[in-house]
Structure formats: C-alpha cells, structure tokens
Amino acid sequence: MVLTRFSRAVSIEYLPAGERAPRRWDLAPRFGDSDLSWVADASPRTLIAYDGRLPRRVAESILTPFRELLPDENIIQIEHPKKSLLQARRLWSIMMGIKPECVVAIGGGTTTDLVSFAASCFNRGTPTILIPTTLLAIVDASIGGKNGLDYQRCKNAIGTISHPMRVSSSMEALETLPCGEYRSGFGEIIKFAALFPGKLMDRLTSIALDISNPDNCQDAFELVTECAAIKSELVEGTGLGRECMLYGHNIGHALEVIRKGSRHGECVAIGMAFEGALAVKAGVLSEQRWVEQRHLLRSFGLPIDIPRGVRMTTLVHAMKRYRLFDGTEFTFIVPCDKGFTRVLVPEDQLPGLLTELDRWARSRRG
Numbered sequence: 038m039v040l041t042r043f044s045r046a047v048s049i050e051y052l053p054a055g056e057r058a059p060r061r062w063d064l065a066p067r068f069g070d071s072d073l074s075w076v077a078d079a080s081p082r083t084l085i086a087y088d089g090r091l092p093r094r095v096a097e098s099i100l101t102p103f104r105e106l107l108p109d110e111n112i113i114q115i116e117h118p119k120k121s122l123l124q125a126r127r128l129w130s131i132m133m134g135i136k137p138e139c140v141v142a143i144g145g146g147t148t149t150d151l152v153s154f155a156a157s158c159f160n161r162g163t164p165t166i167l168i169p170t171t172l173l174a175i176v177d178a179s180i181g182g183k184n185g186l187d188y189q190r191c192k193n194a195i196g197t198i199s200h201p202m203r204v205s206s207s208m209e210a211l212e213t214l215p216c217g218e219y220r221s222g223f224g225e226i227i228k229f230a231a232l233f234p235g236k237l238m239d240r241l242t243s244i245a246l247d248i249s250n251p252d253n254c255q256d257a258f259e260l261v262t263e264c265a266a267i268k269s270e271l272v273e274g275t276g277l278g279r280e281c282m283l284y285g286h287n288i289g290h291a292l293e294v295i296r297k298g299s300r301h302g303e304c305v306a307i308g309m310a311f312e313g314a315l316a317v318k319a320g321v322l323s324e325q326r327w328v329e330q331r332h333l334l335r336s337f338g339l340p341i342d343i344p345r346g347v348r349m350t351t352l353v354h355a356m357k358r359y360r361l362f363d364g365t366e367f368t369f370i371v372p373c374d375k376g377f378t379r380v381l382v383p384e385d386q387l388p389g390l391l392t393e394l395d396r397w398a399r400s401r402r403g
C-alpha cells in the first residue's frame with residue numbers, strides 16, 4: 038500500500054490479495070481538486086449508474102464531465118437503490134443494450150454494492166469504477182471488492198468479490214449528507230479505531246469534530262485517509278486480518294434486517310458495543326478498552342443498546358441466517374489486547390449470553 042499526497046488530494050495504491058494489478062483510491066477535498074484525467078480516456082461504452090436520490094448539486098458536479106463524453110442512454114439513474122436481485126436484473130437488462138466495457142457507480146454503499154455486483158456478473162466480469170458519495174462508502178464500502186446483495190432477510194447473502202479499478206471521491210459530496218447518514222459513517226470509522234487503537238483512537242478523541250454538521254466534513258479528511266489506508270492494507274492480506282472488518286457486523290447485520298431502514302453504521306455501533314462486551318467476558322479484551330470504545334461511540338452520537346422492542350430471540354434468529362453461523366456455533370471476530378481474535382459461542386448459549394451482556398453493559402454505564 039502506497040499513500041501519495043498531491044497538492045490537496047491523496048491517492049492510495051494497493052494490491053488486493055490474489056490480484057495482479059494494483060488498484061487506486063483517490064480522495065480530494067473538493068470536486069475541483071479531483072484527478073479526473075481517467076474520465077477523458079473512458080470508453081464510449083462506459084455505463085454510469087447513479088443514485089437518483091442524490092442532491093442535484095452533487096449529482097451534476099460528478100456527472101458533468103461524463104455528459105460531455107457519453108450519450109444520454111449511458112447515464113442511468115437508479116431511482117431507489119436497493120441491494121436486491123430485482124434491481125440487479127434491471128441493471129443487467131440495461132447492460133444487455135449497452136454492452137458496457139466499464140461501469141461507474143455513483144452513490145453510497147447501497148448503490149456501489151448493487152452496481153458492482155451487477156457489473157461483476159455481467160459478461161463474466163465487467164470492470165468498475167466507484168465514486169462513493171457517503172462517508173461510509175468512501176471510508177469502507179468502496180475498498181475491498183465485496184459486492185453483496187441482501188436475500189431472504191440476510192445481509193449480503195449473495196455476492197461476489199471483485200475490486201473496482203479505481204475509486205475517486207471528494208469530501209465535498211458529504212456536505213449535503215443528512216446528519217444521520219454522516220454519523221453512520223463514523224460507526225465504521227470507530228470500528229477501525231477499536232481494532233487499531235494506536236493513532237486513530239487518539240485522533241478521534243482529540244479532534245473536536247462537529248459531527249452534527251456535515252458542512253465541517255473537511256475536518257475529517259485526514260481521519261478518512263488514515264482509515265482508507267488501513268482498509269487497503271487489510272485487503273492486501275487474507276484470513277483473520279481481513280475478516281476483522283466484520284467486528285460488530287454479526288449483531289449489526291441482524292439488526293439491519295430486523296429493523297428495516299436502519300442505518301448500517303448505527304447497527305454496527307450497537308454490534309460493537311455488544312461484541313466488545315463479549316470479548317471482555319471471554320477474557321480477551323481489557324474492560325478499559327471496551328469502555329473507551331463505548332465512550333467514543335456515544336460521543337459521536339451513535340447508539341450502543343439493542344433498540345427497545347427487539348427481542349434477543351428474534352436477534353439470534355436473524356443472526357442464524359448470516360454466514361458467521363455454521364449450524365452449531367456463532368463466530369464473533371473481536372479486538373483483543375494483541376490484535377483481534379475469534380470467539381465461538383454455541384447456538385443454545387447465545388440468547389442467554391446476550392441478555393447477560395446487556396445487563397452487564399447497562400450496569401457499567403457511566
């Protein structure tokens with residue numbers, strides 16, 4: 038992984054495990070600072086698919102250079118992006134007409150996952166370029182090549198691994214993000230800090246980020262770059278090193294399914310609060326580190342409790358559909374005092390354990 042700084046922008050070059058060609062992730066403070074030299078080289082058979090709910094200002098800032106090069110039918114709006122097979126099929130129908138040589142996805146993680154999945158299957162794999170427009174997608178979903186669709190009430194049940202050729206984004210896109218979506222992105226950022234506490238934890242606790250106002254998002258530029266560098270390095274490796282990114286996701290994904298419309302980063306925050314408590318109880322993580330992490334989640338306005346009305350049995354039922362359950366045991370990937378590790382919990386013990394952890398965590402509320 039190599040991080041290069043230009044006058045204002047940064048670029049990270051990394052080689053995903055199993056790939057021959059390096060990939061590039063670029064971030065610029067403003068749209069005008071982005072390196073768009075690649076746009077001019079785009080094939081006339083490029084397909085652009087963007088989230089139709091993007092504010093006009095954001096969509097047009099990104100689309101203008103493409104409009105000059107591509108016919109209108111190559112630029113399509115996805116009205117209400119969902120990670121569903123139905124929407125993937127709609128994209129395939131459009132792809133059949135255009136036969137794209139490259140697909141560009143513009144939007145948050147929902148759009149980039151959906152479009153990347155569809156492209157990765159089309160013609161046995163069509164290259165993609167991502168232009169993520171949410172904090173969560175810039176910092177996390179755009180790196181790693183995981184393209185999952187939700188199926189039968191299970192997150193990312195159907196998917197592919199296919200890395201984008203390039204990711205190009207700008208912090209300016211975040212200025213129009215609703216506050217809740219902006220905050221959700223910090224769920225994943227705090228995950229990086231919980232897993233790699235060193236520098237990131239200090240930076241997060243010391244900078245006075247006003248996360249209630251995405252207008253100040255430029256203050257997070259360095260933080261976002263640091264997290265992207267960590268994730269790029271992780272995807273160069275394999276095994277547990279890469280899987281650690283699933284911290285908080287066992288419970289988080291189940292909550293996302295149970296509570297339709299809930300935000301990914303918020304569900305992961307609750308997941309980390311619980312899975313971190315599990316790590317403390319299992320004796321692999323110090324209580325002090327868990328308290329720090331929980332404090333950070335709360336100070337960024339993120340939830341840490343299982344929402345009222347969600348029963349532990351319902352939660353466990355949803356968790357069984359996810360790939361971290363093998364039929365008899367649940368695997369939790371958690372930070373530990375020497376990096377990260379797996380904690381295995383037998384199926385019949387989980388409901389009782391979650392209830393106990395809930396009680397224990399509430400008793401430690403400062």
Ligand SMILES: NC(=O)c1ccc[n+]([C@@H]2O[C@H](COP(=O)([O-])OP(=O)(O)OC[C@H]3O[C@@H](n4cnc5c(N)ncnc54)[C@H](O)[C@@H]3O)[C@@H](O)[C@H]2O)c1
Pocket residue numbers: 088090091092095120144145146147148150170171172173174177178179180181182183184185192210211212213214215218221301302
């Ligand atoms: N592939 C991966 O490795 C990976 C990692 C993390 C999360 N994800 C997936 O990402 C998804 C969540 O992504 P998300 O949090 O980006 O949500 P999202 O894509 O659903 O976007 C959230 C909302 O923000 C709006 N929006 C997007 N950009 C905007 C902008 N610049 N200004 C104003 N509004 C804007 C969208 O229209 C939407 O209403 C989940 O499905 C999750 O599973 C994937």
